[in-house]
Amino acid sequence: MARLELNNLHAEVAEGDEKILEGVNLEVESGEIHALMGPNGSGKSTTAKVIAGHPAYEVTDGEVLLHLEEDEFGEEIEIDEDQRTWNLLDLEPNERAALGIFLGFQYPAEIDGVTMTNFLRTALNAKIEEREELFEGEEGDDEDEADEGFETSPMEGPADEGEVGVAEFQEILQEKMEALDMDERFAQRYLNAGFSGGEKKQNEVLQAAILEPSIAVLDEIDSGLDIDRLQDVSAGINALRDEQGTGILQITHYQRILDYVEPDHVHVMLDGQIAKSGDASLAAELEDKGYDWVREEVYGTA
Amino acid sequence: MSSEQDHLKETDTEARFEFKKEERSAVKSDKGLTEEVVRLISEDKDEPEWMLERRLRALKQYQNMPMPTDWPGQPDLTELDIEEIVPYIRPDVDKREGVDDWTELPDEIKDTFDKLGIPEAEKNALSGVGAQYESEVVYQNMQEQWEEKGVIFMNMDRAVQEHPEIVKEHFMTTCVPPSDNKFAALHGAVWSGGSFVYVPEGVTVNMPVQAYFRMNSEGMGQFEHTLIVAEEGSEVHYIEGCSAPKYGTHNLHSGGVEVFVGEDAHVQYSTVQNWSKNTFNLNTKRAIVEANGTMEWVSGSMGSKATMLYPCSILKGRGATDTHITIAFAGEGQDIDTGAKVYHNAPETSSTIESKSISKDGGRTNYRGLVHIADGAENSSTAVECDALMFDNESTSDTMPYMEIEESKVDVAHEATVGKIGDEDIFYLQSRGLDDDDAKKMIVAGFIEPITEELPIEYAVELNRLIELEMEGSLG
Numbered sequence: 001m002a003r004l005e006l007n008n009l010h011a012e013v014a015e016g017d018e019k020i021l022e023g024v025n026l027e028v029e030s031g032e033i034h035a036l037m038g039p040n041g042s043g044k045s046t047t048a049k050v051i052a053g054h055p056a057y058e059v060t061d062g063e064v065l066l067h068l069e070e071d072e073f074g075e076e077i078e079i080d081e082d083q084r085t086w087n088l089l090d091l092e093p094n095e096r097a098a099l100g101i102f103l104g105f106q107y108p109a110e111i112d113g114v115t116m117t118n119f120l121r122t123a124l125n126a127k128i129e130e131r132e133e134l135f136e137g138e139e140g141d142d143e144d145e146a147d148e149g150f151e152t153s154p155m156e157g158p159a160d161e162g163e164v165g166v167a168e169f170q171e172i173l174q175e176k177m178e179a180l181d182m183d184e185r186f187a188q189r190y191l192n193a194g195f196s197g198g199e200k201k202q203n204e205v206l207q208a209a210i211l212e213p214s215i216a217v218l219d220e221i222d223s224g225l226d227i228d229r230l231q232d233v234s235a236g237i238n239a240l241r242d243e244q245g246t247g248i249l250q251i252t253h254y255q256r257i258l259d260y261v262e263p264d265h266v267h268v269m270l271d272g273q274i275a276k277s278g279d280a281s282l283a284a285e286l287e288d289k290g291y292d293w294v295r296e297e298v299y300g301t302a
Numbered sequence: 303m304s305s306e307q308d309h310l311k312e313t314d315t316e317a318r319f320e321f322k323k324e325e326r327s328a329v330k331s332d333k334g335l336t337e338e339v340v341r342l343i344s345e346d347k348d349e350p351e352w353m354l355e356r357r358l359r360a361l362k363q364y365q366n367m368p369m370p371t372d373w374p375g376q377p378d379l380t381e382l383d384i385e386e387i388v389p390y391i392r393p394d395v396d397k398r399e400g401v402d403d404w405t406e407l408p409d410e411i412k413d414t415f416d417k418l419g420i421p422e423a424e425k426n427a428l429s430g431v432g433a434q435y436e437s438e439v440v441y442q443n444m445q446e447q448w449e450e451k452g453v454i455f456m457n458m459d460r461a462v463q464e465h466p467e468i469v470k471e472h473f474m475t476t477c478v479p480p481s482d483n484k485f486a487a488l489h490g491a492v493w494s495g496g497s498f499v500y501v502p503e504g505v506t507v508n509m510p511v512q513a514y515f516r517m518n519s520e521g522m523g524q525f526e527h528t529l530i531v532a533e534e535g536s537e538v539h540y541i542e543g544c545s546a547p548k549y550g551t552h553n554l555h556s557g558g559v560e561v562f563v564g565e566d567a568h569v570q571y572s573t574v575q576n577w578s579k580n581t582f583n584l585n586t587k588r589a590i591v592e593a594n595g596t597m598e599w600v601s602g603s604m605g606s607k608a609t610m611l612y613p614c615s616i617l618k619g620r621g622a623t624d625t626h627i628t629i630a631f632a633g634e635g636q637d638i639d640t641g642a643k644v645y646h647n648a649p650e651t652s653s654t655i656e657s658k659s660i661s662k663d664g665g666r667t668n669y670r671g672l673v674h675i676a677d678g679a680e681n682s683s684t685a686v687e688c689d690a691l692m693f694d695n696e697s698t699s700d701t702m703p704y705m706e707i708e709e710s711k712v713d714v715a716h717e718a719t720v721g722k723i724g725d726e727d728i729f730y731l732q733s734r735g736l737d738d739d740d741a742k743k744m745i746v747a748g749f750i751e752p753i754t755e756e757l758p759i760e761y762a763v764e765l766n767r768l769i770e771l772e773m774e775g776s777l778g
Contacts, residue, residue, distance in 0.1 A: 052729075052733045052735070053727065053729075053732075054729055054750045056725075092732070092737065092738070093729060093732035093733050094732045094733075094734075094735050094736055094738075094741075096682075096733075097732070097733055097734060097735040098735060102733075103733045105730060105733075108730065109726055109728060109730035110733075110749050111723070111729040111731070111744070111745060112728075112748050112749070112751070113748030113749055113750070113751030113752065114744055114745075114747065114748035114751070115745065119731075119734075119744065122736065122740070122744065123731075123734040123736060124735070126734075126735040126737070127734075127735035130735060130737070177353065187727045188753075190748065190749075207734065211734065211735065245660050246667060274568075295582075
């Protein structure tokens with residue numbers, strides 16, 4: 001079990017002093033599905049990016065904590081008591097990823113020339129290695145290898161480096177792609193390059209399925225999806241929760257996806273704060289009435 | 303270890319190219335370029351009179367030509383003092399024509415090529431290998447099956463002696479005459495070593511042949527000459543690699559490459575250049591392509607202080623095709639000025655030029671290209687694409703794509719992009735678990751992927767790793 005905890009989080013744009021988050025409080029636990037809703041510009045995407053460590057935002061107050069239990073990463077890594085709470089704001093984005101934070105991007109980057117297979121295997125192995133470094137302080141013991149000389153040609157490619165080898169990884173990838181109803185040719189395409197909007201979103205869910213995060217923040221994963229793909233993506237998100245126990249923080253504008261991915265909790269964000277929280281029925285109410293009534297209720301004015 | 307990138311980082315260090323061997327030479331010329339030096343080189347090689355005459359003629363042309371200084375934006379050559387360069391060093395080996403067994407080489411030379419991975423690559427992926435140390439080819443070997451089919455792969459000096467008829471006809475005559483430019487003239491006067499490749503009609507050499515050029519001594523110049531003659535319907539892929547340890551004074555590399563692509567023949571010429579940062583790399587490479595022949599230039603320019611290199615294809619016969627794929631990487635203090643030249647001199651000829659450049663830490667890359675479509679070369683087409691990736695605001699990248707189109711029935715396309723490595727792209731990869739360095743490496747590896755996929759896998763890996771080594775300089 002893991003728990004992500006945002007306490008009184010304040011953040012602004014790093015270059016400039018535009019305040020965006022003004023005291024966000026939120027908790028997401030493994031196995032839970034939270035929907036974060038709110039009008040444009042209320043701070044939803046910024047919350048997601050700050051959790052993942054985007055350099056464009058500066059946190060001016062508050063904290064982002066990740067609480068882990070002893071067996072969060074299975075039997076191989078034993079988490080000592082003093083290593084169970086991490087202040088994510090002290091960590092690099094890749095370290096946060098290693099601890100189990102995943103951000104599904106609203107606009108995923110296109111990286112030309114890097115195949116999905118190469119990228120995902122590299123990411124998976126980087127995550128495993130970083131995790132070992134964080135918990136066991138394993139670092140730098142590869143140095144010795146550098147001086148071993150040139151018994152094999154330096155022109156030979158790396159064969160099966162990393163914890164997860166090529167063959168093993170391909171099996172994992174194939175299985176997850178089938179579960180998401182993705183064409184197997186995806187594996188050899190370049191990362192998001194020339195993908196349709198829907199394919200990119202599907203790909204974000206695929207990446208989460210492979211990297212097995214403790215907490216996944218999905219930023220408008222439902223925008224730009226047709227109904228078939230919405231169902232595939234929704235099934236993928238439910239599988240993350242049901243099969244891996246991932247906690248989901250889903251940012252969305254629409255009730256539509258919540259029909260397929262039923263949230264345990266719904267939060268409404270206004271002006272950089274969580275203004276109201278409730279259960280799934282709150283989302284339906286928002287769909288009917290918009291956000292103004294929440295504003296009225298919270299501020300006593302529209 | 304987490305990834306291919308890490309593997310490469312950890313099994314390698316820049317030291318691989320940096321090692322120096324004590325200089326042990328049999329013959330070493332004086333510095334500078336005089337008739338005496340040219341005569342000494344020719345005499346030491348026991349050359350026929352006609353070759354000496356060509357050298358002396360080239361020397362005269364060299365002396366009468368000014369240094370190129372007026373090209374727009376050209377690299378600064380003022381620090382290059384030819385009078386301080388030692389043009390000829392014959393290493394101290396027993397067999398003048400080069401051995402065909404690595405173990406017969408002196409230890410320090412064998413060790414050099416071992417460290418560069420050449421014997422291993424030969425075993426795995428090559429039809430033949432030549433290895434040049436200083437001014438001479440010290441190792442040359444080709445699989446027997448090719449010899450039986452009449453393929454010739456030997457060092458250029460030996461070809462002068464053994465195949466004078468072919469060499470006389472093609473050596474710096476119609477393709478790269480010494481009058482072409484000052485460095486071609488210099489090359490013509492003091493050339494030494496290099497490869498001679500002859501592929502008979504209809505023969506396809508299915509694995510590449512490779513030559514590796516290593517400069518070991520401080521302040522020397524290397525002037526190897528490569529002549530490839532591919533007869534009608536033949537096919538061959540030639541790869542050259544080069545490197546040198548770094549010294550405080552300047553080295554000069556001025557190679558000459560001439561390729562004759564016969565009718566329906568196909569030649570690929572691939573270069574991975576990793577000269578040390580004190581080397582001026584000023585080459586002339588050119589191919590003449592007959593009807594329906596194909597010439598492919600693949601160039602990776604990683605090292606050197608300054609490089610000026612514009613491989614050229616003259617599409618002479620109807621339906622001839624040219625492909626240029628070039629990648630340049632310039633770090634601190636480097637000025638890599640590369641590009642392509644194509645002359646469409648016949649109808650239905652086509653060319654495709656794809657250039658990728660990366661600059662960082664104040665380095666400069668420049669794409670300089672010329673496509674000339676002659677009057678009458680109707681139904682010809684050319685497509686030029688130049689992409690530049692900059693790491694920071696200190697680095698620069700220029701694009702100078704000249705077009706001279708004299709024919710109206712042609713298809714001309716040109717695209718250029720210049721961009722800085724994207725922060726959002728880096729963050730995306732970081733959010734998946736890659737650290738900052740690995741994220742940048744992955745983006746660069748992807749950027750050059752169109753180039754590396756053209757190379758045999760061993761070289762693709764080599765090229766990627768060289769770029770990673772260059773990047774580590776500042777990523778630290």
